[in-house]
Amino acid sequence: MINGNRKGDYTMIKVVAKQVIKADKIEEFLQAAKQLVQDTNQKDAGCISYDLYQDVSNSQVLTIIEEWENKESLDQHMKAEHFQKAMVVFKDFTEGEGEINLYQKLS
Amino acid sequence: MINGNRKGDYTMIKVVAKQVIKADKIEEFLQAAKQLVQDTNQKDAGCISYDLYQDVSNSQVLTIIEEWENKESLDQHMKAEHFQKAMVVFKDFTEGEGEINLYQKLS
Numbered sequence: 001m002i003n004g005n006r007k008g009d010y011t012m013i014k015v016v017a018k019q020v021i022k023a024d025k026i027e028e029f030l031q032a033a034k035q036l037v038q039d040t041n042q043k044d045a046g047c048i049s050y051d052l053y054q055d056v057s058n059s060q061v062l063t064i065i066e067e068w069e070n071k072e073s074l075d076q077h078m079k080a081e082h083f084q085k086a087m088v089v090f091k092d093f094t095e096g097e098g099e100i101n102l103y104q105k106l107s
Numbered sequence: 108m109i110n111g112n113r114k115g116d117y118t119m120i121k122v123v124a125k126q127v128i129k130a131d132k133i134e135e136f137l138q139a140a141k142q143l144v145q146d147t148n149q150k151d152a153g154c155i156s157y158d159l160y161q162d163v164s165n166s167q168v169l170t171i172i173e174e175w176e177n178k179e180s181l182d183q184h185m186k187a188e189h190f191q192k193a194m195v196v197f198k199d200f201t202e203g204e205g206e207i208n209l210y211q212k213l214s
Contacts, residue, residue: 013170014160016123018208025176034214053121055208065212101125101171103136103160107141 013074014103015066025034025061025093025094031063039082040066046073060095074102119155120181121210122173131168132200139196140169146189153180157205181209 019027033052040050048067055061067072077083128136140159147157155174162168175181184190 013163016125016170016172018123029126030213037214052213054213056120056209056211061208062206062213063123065210067121101168101170102163103172104163105161106137106169107144 001015002066004066007056011070012105013068013071014105015068016063017098017100017105018061018063019090019098020095021060021062021093022095026059027063029062029093032086032093036082037064040077040080044073044077046070047077059066060084071102071104072089109213118177119212120178121212122175122207123170123179123210124173124205124207125168125170126205127134127202128169128200129165129202132164133169136169136197136200139193139200140171143193144171145187147184147187150189151180151187152185153177154184178209 019075030052036050040065042046046069048069048079050064050066053063053065055063064075068077126136137159144157144159147154151157153176155176157171157173160170160172162170173181175184
């Protein structure tokens with residue numbers, strides 16, 4: 001389904017990673033997530049944007065919305081130490097699986 | 108929960124409107140959705156971005172990701188004729204309810 005994932009191919013990938021955070025773990029999650037946002041923006045090649053959002057009507061819904069130049073730069077990010085570390089920490093804060101969609105822009 | 112929705116207040120609202128489209132209705136949905144994207148970008152004040160995305164591993168998942176200068180401009184959009192018309196048309200194409208989150212950016 002993913003075309004154009006050759007190195008350097010510019011097929012922008014948008015990621016929406018939505019999580020429900022335990023009510024008593026929101027502050028701890030925010031700290032870890034903000035560190036991940038900072039590390040990713042500073043270190044990961046091909047990262048166009050990487051931002052943390054909170055649902056305006058449910059403070060437990062916290063979502064990272066990302067843009068990557070191509071699938072390969074996203075793959076590199078997911079192997080990075082700061083990402084791997086964050087995923088371990090996040091596990092203690094999340095309720096259920098979370099929902100991650102990788103998108104390509106149509107218009 | 109939403110603060111700063113006074114007129115002109117700049118509290119950017121990000122919307123992720125995710126729908127599952129019936130497999131045999133994707134083309135028709137795309138046509139209607141692209142028209143909505145065009146109308147919205149052309150007509151609606153306070154619209155920062157309004158784009159249509161398709162999940163790279165499930166072509167039935169079609170999502171509009173939006174940015175608005177404030178809640179009020181989003182509210183105006185949802186009263187607009189082109190939006191109301193699109194919602195009527197979309198009903199025939201979607202499976203289930205769809206998922207809409209309104210977000211504020213944290214970092």
